[in-house]
Amino acid sequence: MxxxxxxxxxxxxxxxxxxxxxxxxxxxxxxxxxxxxxxxxxxxxxxxxxxxxxxxxxxxxxxxxxxxxxxxxxxxxxxxxxxxxxxxxxxxxxxxxxxxxxxxxxxxxxxxxxxxxxxxxxxxxxxxxxxxxxxxxxxxxxxxxxxxxxxxxxxxxxxxxxxxxxxxxxxxxxxxxxxxxxxxxxxxxxxxxxxxxxxxxxxxxxVSGILQADPRIVPAAQSIPEITYAEVRELASCGASVFHEEAIAPVRDAKIPINIKNTNSPADCGTMIQPTRSAEKMPVVGVSGKKPYRILNAEKFMLNRYPELPGQIKEALTQQDLAVEFDMKGFDSFALMVDSSSNFDENAICKYILEKTEVDACSFGMTVALVGIVGAGLQSQTGLLGRMLSALDQAEIGIRSISYGGSQLTALLAINLEDYENTLKVLVAQLQK
Amino acid sequence: MxxxxxxxxxxxxxxxxxxxxxxxxxxxxxxxxxxxxxxxxxxxxxxxxxxxxxxxxxxxxxxxxxxxxxxxxxxxxxxxxxxxxxxxxxxxxxxxxxxxxxxxxxxxxxxxxxxxxxxxxxxxxxxxxxxxxxxxxxxxxxxxxxxxxxxxxxxxxxxxxxxxxxxxxxxxxxxxxxxxxxxxxxxxxxxxxxxxxxxxxxxxxxVSGILQADPRIVPAAQSIPEITYAEVRELASCGASVFHEEAIAPVRDAKIPINIKNTNSPADCGTMIQPTRSAEKMPVVGVSGKKPYRILNAEKFMLNRYPELPGQIKEALTQQDLAVEFDMKGFDSFALMVDSSSNFDENAICKYILEKTEVDACSFGMTVALVGIVGAGLQSQTGLLGRMLSALDQAEIGIRSISYGGSQLTALLAINLEDYENTLKVLVAQLQK
Structure with a gap:
């Protein structure tokens, strides 16, 4: 049936x-x-x-x-x-x-x-x-x-x-x-x-399925023929308005595929959302982003000894009505991507964090957009990421941060806010090569 | 004086x-x-x-x-x-x-x-x-x-x-x-x-200063003319046997430069360790690595709501005498690099973590080496990273994870253990281009 x-x-x-x-x-x-x-x-x-x-x-x-x-x-x-x-x-x-x-x-x-x-x-x-x-x-x-x-x-x-x-x-x-x-x-x-x-x-x-990117930003975005439940979730986490989690969970648990089809063009294959797929032909399924975020750079000497610190800062920011979208560790420092869709007094926030947590120093850096490159093929075709970054470099788009490996499906980049639309365009062009 | x-x-x-x-x-x-x-x-x-x-x-x-x-x-x-x-x-x-x-x-x-x-x-x-x-x-x-x-x-x-x-x-x-x-x-x-x-x-x-990489692995490694205190620390965190932190702290606080020189070749400039440097000529100072680590992949639906979880897992691993070198977040998952220099029963460890923490699932992935690419120029010359990754791709070296931005000085890669020495060689060759 x-x-x-x-x-x-x-x-x-x-x-x-x-x-x-x-x-x-x-x-x-x-x-x-x-x-x-x-x-x-x-x-x-x-x-x-x-x-x-x-x-x-x-x-x-x-x-x-x-x-x-x-x-x-x-x-x-x-x-x-x-x-x-x-x-x-x-x-x-x-x-x-x-x-x-x-x-x-x-x-x-x-x-x-x-x-x-x-x-x-x-x-x-x-x-x-x-x-x-x-x-x-x-x-x-x-x-x-x-x-x-x-x-x-x-x-x-x-x-x-x-x-x-x-x-x-x-x-x-x-x-x-x-x-x-x-x-x-x-x-x-x-x-x-x-x-x-x-x-x-x-x-x-x-629409004829889930597209590689938001078509309002990337008109050339094409429909994704096959995508896994997990990839859909990652695309959604990166900001894509795709199938809602609650509408996936019931069928995901039963491994029933979802086929997104277009009533106005029923012959189009649309997008098949399924438990697994071969990532060979299409290693990356799509790209999506959200914005704006301010990078909060925090320093803590020997950070590794203070595993609770990023959580502490998140808590402090929450108390100041600020949401942290993502955080990344270094050795003596870490970075948090703070939702900056509403304005805030960054000096007051830093002062509050210094009071409430054990960080050595903190300051807000530039305003960025987060862009996720999503696809199971990132794992098997490990040269992909280098080619994507090179393509961005050729388009004079600078990478402020990159994280891949916490999820094996998504490479998350931070780029300057003004590069947002161009980044999505360059990445989709790269996908279509 | x-x-x-x-x-x-x-x-x-x-x-x-x-x-x-x-x-x-x-x-x-x-x-x-x-x-x-x-x-x-x-x-x-x-x-x-x-x-x-x-x-x-x-x-x-x-x-x-x-x-x-x-x-x-x-x-x-x-x-x-x-x-x-x-x-x-x-x-x-x-x-x-x-x-x-x-x-x-x-x-x-x-x-x-x-x-x-x-x-x-x-x-x-x-x-x-x-x-x-x-x-x-x-x-x-x-x-x-x-x-x-x-x-x-x-x-x-x-x-x-x-x-x-x-x-x-x-x-x-x-x-x-x-x-x-x-x-x-x-x-x-x-x-x-x-x-x-x-x-x-x-x-x-x-030796005539700090070298770009361990010369036992990369004989072509050259001396680094200028490096900041912070870059030395990051190189050391990535495994390099460079100047000890305790020997840097007293002069760093007073902004006194350290000049590493060679008694047997006193005319060589050696390496100048100093508070700041222009990263234009030499964006990346060196590369260094440590090994072996096992990647522990853990899943938690809506991880962002559980900021304490990575710390909990670290704590559980510590109780099992295992050390976590680095951890990276995704949206519904995260990865921890677990020191695997001594053997352990991975099934028992996963069982213990599932008992002691709130993770949904966890499993050990491949054995990797961690390699850090260190230099203040990563921030200003953002195309560098793409070129480095492309060079690794051409050498058929796969990237298991990459993290840049938590520290603005270091991009930390995980690569297959057997690619360790070749990775350092390829990266140094790229630095010397």
Whole structure:
């Protein structure tokens, strides 16, 4: 069985939904369908989920909320008409409106986009509608309750026909509707895939997979054909907006591959996220970065004798509302990359650190961006890193720090802030050689 | 004023001493002379200090010790005859013999080589003999007592003529003779330089300065013309047998440069150790390594939230008598370089770590050597590192880890153990390009 999940952009309009349905029907194995709420049809449009949240907010604030709800109603009524499905959508919307008026929870309200969309599309597909409330369980803090896997396995594991499960929500420990974080439909897809022990979890989006770098910075970035779960995590740690950890964990544990595909270009292979891969052809999968950080250089004679010191400084910085992203050791010194997205008084911070910790000296150095080069091939093709650094040198980009080996998948560089975009471009060009 | 210190090899024979004296007399500023005990005249010879230690050992063990002492006596008598100096060396030796027979301390006995040698050479030079017992003070644990600087400043700071101070010893808090660690004459030289506020501390040896790498591994290694105190420390941390920290600290604090010179080739510039240098001409000063280490790869999901973890593992390893030389962080993992010069049961160690700490997983990887590339120019000439790594790649040497930035002076690489010597050769060849 394959699990196919479609995101909001893939389901924004009747035309988009028809594309998705065509994809689903092209493969009989695509039995389990997980759907988001309708997204934006164009740049001026508002996502259904945002409209639902606004309705709840207005109701709670004692403001007029029905006009907002009417927009939602109009959109779903239009959708069911365009798709010509036989669903009493008006009655469903009435029930929701009554509950909003009665003061129901935000979680219930914001989950209705997925609910209604799945109801309509299940009918259009001629598939069974399975309310996520009956098969997905969340913990009190909004995380996946592993009980969900058993519920899904029992109820859907041996399904012979197609079924549609709304994403984003389930039932909390109190029996009420509870939602995951935004984008939680990816999590639902992973839970269903794990529950039915799917052969693959197809995640249909509006891009042809995970790209080698942020395409807004590197337009030449290409789709990554194969990547491991661990590499995705490292890319995300380096700042890439890739698949969310919570949406990977359920399938990773069961070694089910995730295939990121493009609804608008279904023939593209997309990206296959899997337990292992051969790193020979593509040693490095991608590059990603975050910024800005200030380098805090601290000195401690015979640092090796004070293993607790970097932790002490982190603690002191936390007390000053500063976050440390990464730290590196030397023999008599070490460096910490301090998040500098908001301003701070560096003299006061250094004074505080000198008071609170045992460092001999400390000072802030330059402002940098951190860029990660991610790929299992760094380990096997050890000349890669030298070529990457040489390419940066030829582009007159200076390396402020480099760390490779703490993770065998990622080389993390610090470069001058103003070199950020160029660094990503040069590295991707090097990857594509 | 210049302080000149000569090591044992430079003073092993009358011929060598004449070379040293010629050097001293060639420059009127070379007023303060610090001397070691006579070293080996050839490979079969024994250092005077070793003979003295043996005498004391034999006496303490109740064995015959006078034959050993007679060898010492013969050597000093011969030396004073060859140099034709008017010193009652026989009387001095008689006093020492009596004290040994009476059961004096090891510190007193082992210090007599420097004492007698300085007495003879002071006479030969026509210089004043200043017993270190009167100007050098040691703490109870054998370290420099800063009171020494004041004593020397008062007694010798305004000296108009030449004077000779024996190295290696001084007076402890109990008023008795106390020695520094072996090679302590370098420390005495530094103390005297600090005390008289010397313009330079010339340290005369049998090599023309600090070399770019261990010449036993890299015969092509050349002398480093200029190096900073900090770079010397980093080279030493990476395993180089360079100037001892305790012999640098006194002059470093006073910003007095150290000039390492060759008694057998006095025209060579040698190496100047100084507070700062321009890194433009020679960005990297040298390379050095240590081995063997096993890489311990440990995993911890969201490591950044557990700053105490690397310290915990170090502690656990210490309890198992294992030392961690260096550690590097990743995002969900980290690596520790564990000294593997003695064998250990890696499964038992991993089991112990899993029990005692919060790591998710740990395993030992390959056996490596650590090689440091040291130089202030790594910071300004940021392309260097890429070229070094490329050169290693071309020599088919794989990089297991690299860390640069925790120290701005050193890039520390881990390479396969069998690549150790070749790595040093390739890097030095690259430095000399």
């Amino acid at each position: 394959k699990v196919v999940k479609f995101g909001g952009t893939s389901l924004a309009s009747a035309a988009q939904i028809k594309k998705a349905v065509e994809i689903i029907q092209a493969d009989d194995q695509r039995q389990a369908v997980v759907l988001s709420a309708p997204g934006k049809r164009d740049n001026q449009d508002t996502k259904i989920t945002d409209l639902l949240i606004n309705t709840h907010k207005q109701k709670t604030a004692g403001e007029e909320y029905l006009p907002t709800f009417e927009k939602i109603r109009a959109r779903f009524v239009e959708l069911s008409e365009l798709l010509e499905v036989d669903v009493n959508i008006a009655a469903e919307l009435d029930v929701i409106e009554q509950k909003i008026t009665a003061g129901t929870t935000l979680d219930f309200v914001e989950s209705r986009g997925e609910y209604l969309n799945s109801l309509i599309i299940a009918k259009y597909l001629g598939a069974e509608f399975v309310d996520a409330a009956n098969v997905v369980r969340l913990t009190i803090d909004g995380r996946v309750d592993p009980e969900s896997y058993e519920l899904i396995s029992k109820q859907l594991g041996n399904a012979t026909g197609r079924f549609v499960v709304p994403g984003f929500y389930g039932t909390g420990p109190d029996g009420e509707i509870k939602t995951f974080s935004r984008g939680g439909s990816d999590i639902t897809g992973a839970i269903v895939a794990r529950g039915v022990n799917a052969d693959v979890y197809e995640n249909w989006t509006d | 210049k302080v000149v210190k000569f090591g044992g090899t430079s003073l092993a024979s009358a011929a060598q001493i004449k070379k040293a004296v010629e050097i001293i007399q060639a420059d009127d500023q070379r007023q303060a002379v610090v001397l070691s005990a006579p070293g080996k005249r050839d490979n079969q010879d024994t250092k005077i200090t070793d003979l003295l230690i043996n005498t004391h050992k034999q006496k303490t063990a109740g064995e015959e010790y006078l034959p050993t002492f007679e060898k010492i006596r013969a050597r000093f008598v011969e030396l004073s005859e060859l140099l034709e100096v008017d010193v009652n060396i026989a009387a001095e030796l008689d006093v020492i013999e009596q004290k040994i027979t009476a059961g004096t301390t090891l510190d007193f006995v082992e210090s007599r080589g420097e004492y007698l040698n300085s007495l003879i050479i002071a006479k030969y030079l026509g210089a004043e003999f200043v017993d270190a017992a009167n100007v050098v003070r040691l703490t109870i644990d054998g370290r420099v007592d800063p009171e020494s600087y004041e004593l020397i400043s008062k007694q010798l700071g305004n000296a108009t003529g030449r004077f000779v101070v024996p190295g290696f010893y001084g007076t402890g808090p109990d008023g008795e003779i106390k020695t520094f660690s072996r090679g302590g004459s370098d420390i005495t030289g530094a103390i005297v330089a600090r005390g008289v506020n010397a313009d330079v501390y010339e340290n005369w040896t049998d």
